[in-house]
Amino acid sequence: MTFLATSGIFREKTHQEHGVAAPEPYYHLTTASRLLVDDEDTTRGGHPCISQLLAMCSSPFIFTASLNLDEWLKEEEDARTPFAMAHGAGVYDVVRRNAAFGSCFDEAMASDSRFVSEIVVRDYGKVFAGVTSVVDVGGHNGTMARAIAKAFPHVTCSVLELPRVVDAMPADGTVEFIAGDMREFIPPAE
Known part of the structure; x- marks a missing residue:
C-alpha cells in the first residue's frame, strides 16, 4: 500500500x-x-469503473505481447503487431479461440465504453449536431451507441459486432445490432 x-x-x-x-x-x-471502484450510479456523481480494462492490460496475453515491443520497433516491415508476434495470431483471432481471454476482452471493452461514452456525450456532443446515423464498430453490448441514442434522440444508432456477440444481445429497440466482421464490411452511416 x-x-x-x-x-x-x-x-x-x-x-x-x-x-x-x-x-x-x-x-x-x-x-x-x-476509477478502479465500481460506482456506476452516475446520477449521484458516480463514475464508471475501469478495473476490467486494467485487468485485461495486465493479462498474460497482453503482457507477453509487450515483451515483443523491442523486436517490433526494430523491424523494417510493419507486417505483424507485437501481439501477433507473441501469439501467432491477431487479438480478435485469439479472442475467438480462447474463451477466457475473450471474456476478459469483452469485459474490458465494456468498461472502457462506459467510461468513454460519458465523456463523449458530455464533452463532445456538438459532434452529433446534424448527424442522423452512427455505426459503433465493435460496439459490443451497445453501451456507446445507447449513450449517444439517449443523449441525441435524432441519431439512429447501430452496432456492428461479431455474430457471437450479436446473438447474445436482447433486442430493446434503442439500437440495431448487425452481425458481421469489421474487416469485411462496415454498414453505411454518417
Whole structure:
C-alpha cells in the first residue's frame, strides 16, 4: 500500500487520537483509484469503473505481447503487431479461440465504453449536431451507441459486432445490432 500511496494511486493518512498518531496509517481514494471502484450510479456523481480494462492490460496475453515491443520497433516491415508476434495470431483471432481471454476482452471493452461514452456525450456532443446515423464498430453490448441514442434522440444508432456477440444481445429497440466482421464490411452511416 505504501508503494501505491507513493505512486498517487491512494493517499496515506495517519489517524490522530488524543493528539497522538495511531501506529497504522489508513488510505483514501484519489482521482486515479476512484476509477478502479465500481460506482456506476452516475446520477449521484458516480463514475464508471475501469478495473476490467486494467485487468485485461495486465493479462498474460497482453503482457507477453509487450515483451515483443523491442523486436517490433526494430523491424523494417510493419507486417505483424507485437501481439501477433507473441501469439501467432491477431487479438480478435485469439479472442475467438480462447474463451477466457475473450471474456476478459469483452469485459474490458465494456468498461472502457462506459467510461468513454460519458465523456463523449458530455464533452463532445456538438459532434452529433446534424448527424442522423452512427455505426459503433465493435460496439459490443451497445453501451456507446445507447449513450449517444439517449443523449441525441435524432441519431439512429447501430452496432456492428461479431455474430457471437450479436446473438447474445436482447433486442430493446434503442439500437440495431448487425452481425458481421469489421474487416469485411462496415454498414453505411454518417
